[in-house]
Amino acid sequence: MSDASGIRNIADAFARVAEPWQPHRLASVNDYDVKVVKLDGEFVWHSHPETDELFLVRSGRLTIALRDADGEREVELGPDDVFVVPAGVEHRPRAEEAVEALLIEPAGTVNTGDAGGARTQPVREL
Amino acid sequence: MSDASGIRNIADAFARVAEPWQPHRLASVNDYDVKVVKLDGEFVWHSHPETDELFLVRSGRLTIALRDADGEREVELGPDDVFVVPAGVEHRPRAEEAVEALLIEPAGTVNTGDAGGARTQPVREL
Numbered sequence: 001m002s003d004a005s006g007i008r009n010i011a012d013a014f015a016r017v018a019e020p021w022q023p024h025r026l027a028s029v030n031d032y033d034v035k036v037v038k039l040d041g042e043f044v045w046h047s048h049p050e051t052d053e054l055f056l057v058r059s060g061r062l063t064i065a066l067r068d069a070d071g072e073r074e075v076e077l078g079p080d081d082v083f084v085v086p087a088g089v090e091h092r093p094r095a096e097e098a099v100e101a102l103l104i105e106p107a108g109t110v111n112t113g114d115a116g117g118a119r120t121q122p123v124r125e126l
Numbered sequence: 127m128s129d130a131s132g133i134r135n136i137a138d139a140f141a142r143v144a145e146p147w148q149p150h151r152l153a154s155v156n157d158y159d160v161k162v163v164k165l166d167g168e169f170v171w172h173s174h175p176e177t178d179e180l181f182l183v184r185s186g187r188l189t190i191a192l193r194d195a196d197g198e199r200e201v202e203l204g205p206d207d208v209f210v211v212p213a214g215v216e217h218r219p220r221a222e223e224a225v226e227a228l229l230i231e232p233a234g235t236v237n238t239g240d241a242g243g244a245r246t247q248p249v250r251e252l
Contacts, residue, residue: 084155
């Protein structure tokens with residue numbers, strides 16, 4: 001989807017993403033991916049035992065429920081907000097209305113982490 | 127600079143960056159950094175032999191001159207544009223007016239890469 005120069009545009013990328021919960025690769029930096037994803041509704045509890053996961057909200061409001069040894073809490077992200085879910089921390093994203101977000105994580109990171117199941121999606125190309 | 131929840135806001139981050147060409151760490155994902163930087167004027171030719179470097183322009187227009195075995199070319203990035211300078215490719219960013227950009231690259235990546243010199247800056251904390 002990049003033009004001949006190799007530039008990718010984030011707005012153009014989101015325009016090509018039709019469905020929520022389907023991560024699309026925007027760019028790669030060595031063995032890390034920057035993905036665009038739309039979120040709508042509630043996802044499943046999961047964790048990524050091997051890696052942190054960065055959320056950058058572009059539009060909408062995203063709630064991330066977090067569960068660890070200290071109990072459960074929520075963070076609520078709006079546009080321009082960045083949050084890193086540490087490796088191994090269980091989390092469940094929830095969007096009351098449609099959210100556009102960028103994700104930064106190692107290539108090969110699976111959207112449902114250690115939970116697997118029906119919500120697992122491959123990373124799509126734009 | 128993050129609030130008690132661990133959220134960081136990109137607009138707040140740029141408001142805390144006074145000078146151009148001084149990268150500030152916005153967040154870390156494992157051993158990768160997401161940095162905010164203001165660019166104004168012309169930088170020095172340099173490359174990062176060991177790593178790709180991602181530029182995400184938030185405001186303004188950024189020109190990146192690129193030089194490799196095929197010769198020299200330029201890419202011009204506006205808001206929402208993303209470009210990855212591949213490892214080892216010489217590049218020189220230039221901003222005719224002030225630009226705000228995010229950088230994604232491994233922790234420890236030096237702003238002047240293999241060129242060093244007076245423009246070298248440490249990564250600052252917000």
